[in-house]
Amino acid sequence: MSEINLLDRYPRSCRDIASRAAAVADQREVAKRFGREYFDGDRGQGYGGYRYDGRWVPIAERLRDHYGLAAGQRVLDVGCAKGFLLHDLRRVVPGICVAGLDVSAYALGQAMDDVRGSVVRGSAERLPFASRAFDLVVSINTVHNLDRPACVEALREIERVSRRHRYVQVDSWLTDEQRAKFERWQLTAATYSDPEGWRRLFREAGYGGDYYWTITE
Numbered sequence: 116m117s118e119i120n121l122l123d124r125y126p127r128s129c130r131d132i133a134s135r136a137a138a139v140a141d142q143r144e145v146a147k148r149f150g151r152e153y154f155d156g157d158r159g160q161g162y163g164g165y166r167y168d169g170r171w172v173p174i175a176e177r178l179r180d181h182y183g184l185a186a187g188q189r190v191l192d193v194g195c196a197k198g199f200l201l202h203d204l205r206r207v208v209p210g211i212c213v214a215g216l217d218v219s220a221y222a223l224g225q226a227m228d229d230v231r232g233s234v235v236r237g238s239a240e241r242l243p244f245a246s247r248a249f250d251l252v253v254s255i256n257t258v259h260n261l262d263r264p265a266c267v268e269a270l271r272e273i274e275r276v277s278r279r280h281r282y283v284q285v286d287s288w289l290t291d292e293q294r295a296k297f298e299r300w301q302l303t304a305a306t307y308s309d310p311e312g313w314r315r316l317f318r319e320a321g322y323g324g325d326y327y328w329t330i331t332e
């Protein structure tokens with residue numbers, strides 16, 4: 116288990132904190148449905164257009180190199196949305212077997228063609244997969260959307276279905292200023308903490324995989 120940033124090649128977002136904060140109270144409810152409004156509606160209630168642009172390619176390469184991913188291995192993305200990371204993993208590791216799960220019927224309906232048959236609708240706290248089914252399970256900016264008991268269950272499930280590696284990234288902060296920005300900006304998170312609180316939660320869940328933080332700058 117180690118703290119490691121495997122999204123260090125993800126482009127920094129330009130979140131307009133000030134304008135988002137004004138809208139947040141009204142739009143959290145809409146965002147939490149994880150429907151079209153969240154992914155492809157206006158920026159005040161989510162991504163403001165979640166389109167494939169290749170930004171996951173360097174992350175897929177980073178995962179491949181760090182975990183030694185190779186043809187024939189199996190990777191699960193919990194909270195896969197439209198399957199962009201899965202698509203890029205297939206690109207950078209020819210022959211890899213991918214699977215994805217997401218709660219959003221909308222996002223899955225928009226999944227990229229090559230992964231559409233490999234994604235299922237479900238919730239992270241109950242993964243419909245056999246124990247030790249995957250060489251790598253990743254979950255990026257997803258389990259913090261569950262309330263605390265469900266978040267613990269989701270981490271247990273990630274642990275259960277992995278036979279080797281797991282990587283989880285969640286909302287957190289390192290400074291009071293980052294915390295304040297996060298709390299003003301965030302739309303969907305239900306469980307969040309400083310890194311120490313997350314480590315306690317990981318221990319409670321028996322989560323032994325790698326992890327890192329999404330910090331609102």
Ligand SMILES: C[S@@+](CC[C@H](N)C(=O)[O-])C[C@H]1O[C@@H](n2cnc3c(N)ncnc32)[C@H](O)[C@@H]1O
Nearest residue numbers: 149194196217218219237238239255256257260
């Ligand atoms: C911030 S997005 C992250 C999507 C993708 N992992 C990424 O990093 O671009 C959060 C994702 O979590 C999904 N999600 C929210 N609650 C979930 C749950 N209980 N189980 C599975 N997925 C969930 C949403 O539909 C959405 O796709």
